[in-house]
Every structure is written in C-alpha cells, then in structure tokens.
Amino acid sequence: DIQMTQSPSSLSASVGDRVTFTCQASRDIGKFLNWYQQKPGKAPKLLIYDASILETGVPSRFSGRGSGTDFTFTISSLQPEDIATYYCQQYDTLPPLTFGGGTRVE
Amino acid sequence: QVHLVQSGSDVKRPGASVKVSCKTSGYTFTDYYIHWVRQAPGQGLEWMGWMNPDSGGTTYAQKFEDRVTMTRDTSSSTAYMDLTRLKSDDTAVYYCARDRRKFLPNGCGNWGQGTLVTVSS
Numbered sequence: 001d002i003q004m005t006q007s008p009s010s011l012s013a014s015v016g017d018r019v020t021f022t023c024q025a026s027r028d029i030g031k032f033l034n035w036y037q038q039k040p041g042k043a044p045k046l047l048i049y050d051a052s053i054l055e056t057g058v059p060s061r062f063s064g065r066g067s068g069t070d071f072t073f074t075i076s077s078l079q080p081e082d083i084a085t086y087y088c089q090q091y092d093t094l095p096p097l098t099f100g101g102g103t104r105v106e
Numbered sequence: 107q108v109h110l111v112q113s114g115s116d117v118k119r120p121g122a123s124v125k126v127s128c129k130t131s132g133y134t135f136t137d138y139y140i141h142w143v144r145q146a147p148g149q150g151l152e153w154m155g156w157m158n159p160d161s162g163g164t165t166y167a168q169k170f171e172d173r174v175t176m177t178r179d180t181s182s183s184t185a186y187m188d189l190t191r192l193k194s195d196d197t198a199v200y201y202c203a204r205d206r207r208k209f210l211p212n213g214c215g216n217w218g219q220g221t222l223v224t225v226s227s
Contacts, residue, residue: 034206034213036151043201043217044143044151055215087151091212095165097141097153 002026002090006100013105019075021103023066023088031067032092038102039084047086048073078105108132110202110218117224123190126221128202135183136160139205141214142176142187144198154200156211157185165211192225199223 003026013019023033031051036044046055048064051071061076075082088100113127128140142154155166157176164176175188185202199220206215 032212036214038151043220044214045217046206046213046215049206049213089151089213094211095153095156096167097156097211097213099151099153102150 001096002029002093002098004088004090004098004100006086006088006103008103009101010104010106013078015078015080017078019078019082019105020072021086021105023071023073023100025069025071025090025092028068029090029092032090033064033066033071034089034091035064035073036087036089037082037084038087044087073103075105108204108216110204110216112200112202112218112221115222115224117226118192120193120225120227122192122225123188124192124223125186125188126200126202126223128185128187128218130183130185130204133204135178135180137208138215139211140176140178140185141203141205141211142174143201143203143214145201145220146195146198149198152198154187156205159185189223192223194225197223197225 005024033051035048038044052064063074085102085104087102109131111129136159139156141156157164159178173190177186201220202218203214204216206212
C-alpha cells in the first residue's frame with residue numbers, strides 16, 4: 001500500500017499569513033492527489049483534486065502543487081475560517097484509498 | 107444539489123453489529139461509487155471500502171474485510187454499511203461519501219454528515 005506522510009502535524013499561524021505544508025507519498029503517484037479540509041465537528045470537504053485543481057467554489061487563496069512523491073498545499077493569506085485540519089489522499093494505486101495523517105492549522 | 111443524509115447516532119455493546127444508512131439525492135445513484143470512511147475520536151481519516159452502486163460490487167480495506175458489508179437499495183438511492191463484532195476501538199464517526207468522478211473511484215467528492223457509533227459495555 002502507498003503510505004502518505006504529512007508534515008508538520010500541526011502549525012500555528014496568524015490571519016494574513018502565508019501557510020504551506022507538505023504531503024509525501026511512499027512512491028510515485030503522479031498527480032493523483034486530493035486535498036481535504038475538515039473543520040471541527042464537520043465532515044471533510046474536498047478542496048483540490050489532481051494535485052492542483054480547485055473544486056468549484058473553493059477560494060483562490062488555496063492552491064496545491066507537486067507531482068510524483070512530493071506535494072505542497074498553500075493558503076496564500078490565512079483567514080479565520082481556514083482554521084481546520086487538512087488531509088491529503090492518493091488515488092494512483094487503488095485499493096486502498098490512503099489518507100495522510102493530517103495537518104492541523106491553528 | 108447532491109445530498110447524502112446518514113442515519114443517527116447509535117450505541118452498541120461489544121460484540122454487536124451496527125448498520126449505518128446513507129440516503130442520497132440530487133444525482134444518478136448508480137453513476138458514482140460510494141465510499142465509507144471512519145474517524146475515531148481525535149484521530150485521522152480511515153478508509154473502510156467502496157461500493158459500486160450499479161453492480162453492487164465492493165472492495166474493502168484489508169483491516170475490515172471479515173467484518174464489514176456494504177450494500178445498497180437502488181430503488182431508494184440508499185447505501186448501507188454493516189459492521190459486525192464491534193469492539194471498543196470501533197467507536198468513531200462513520201462517513202459515507204460519493205466519489206468525485208463518475209464510474210471510477212478517485213476520492214470523496216461529497217460527504218454525509220457522519221454517524222457517531224459508540225461501542226461501550
């Protein structure tokens with residue numbers, strides 16, 4: 001199975017900050033990567049698919065980059081409503097669908 | 107609009123079974139895979155398996171293979187997840203999710219609200 005490793009596990013930032021965190025796959029997954037946002041007590045929400053394509057309606061301050069084994073997720077200017085845990089998930093080699101451990105932004 | 111509405115919270119004794127339902131609307135039920143994902147308290151997301159609602163075919167995560175069954179009722183556009191021989195560490199929020207893409211599993215595009223299952227004696 002492909003393992004997904006996210007770092008850091010948590011970070012602290014201020015409103016307006018540029019925030020970046022990473023996701024690493026245990027082997028090449030091309031661009032077959034999704035990013036989700038989960039706010040406390042809520043279901044996750046898909047933000048980005050194919051590593052860099054924003055889902056409809058997702059603000060442009062969110063972006064994703066990368067291919068192969070190394071990926072980054074960036075919030076260009078952190079807003080209060082962005083406080084959440086973010087998960088990556090690969091879909092290159094299925095099954096299983098595998099998620100990273102999450103990065104908590106606080 | 108796509109909606110997935112799950113059944114309510116449940117409390118079970120160790121060794122019992124639980125069945126969670128996921129009623130969908132707003133799209134053609136048979137066109138998109140349904141995933142089940144769980145989240146233990148304070149933990150990350152764990153994929154349990156998927157079901158092809160058209161064929162009824164399923165693929166389960168190895169960890170759950172001998173305890174989980176995913177089924178559907180196409181007449182009501184509802185998916186079900188049955189988990190048997192419950193243990194205390196099965197206490198979690200269970201989510202159903204519709205795949206992002208038609209006809210192929212890719213990931214979870216639309217999610218249900220989650221169902222808390224508590225396993226306690």
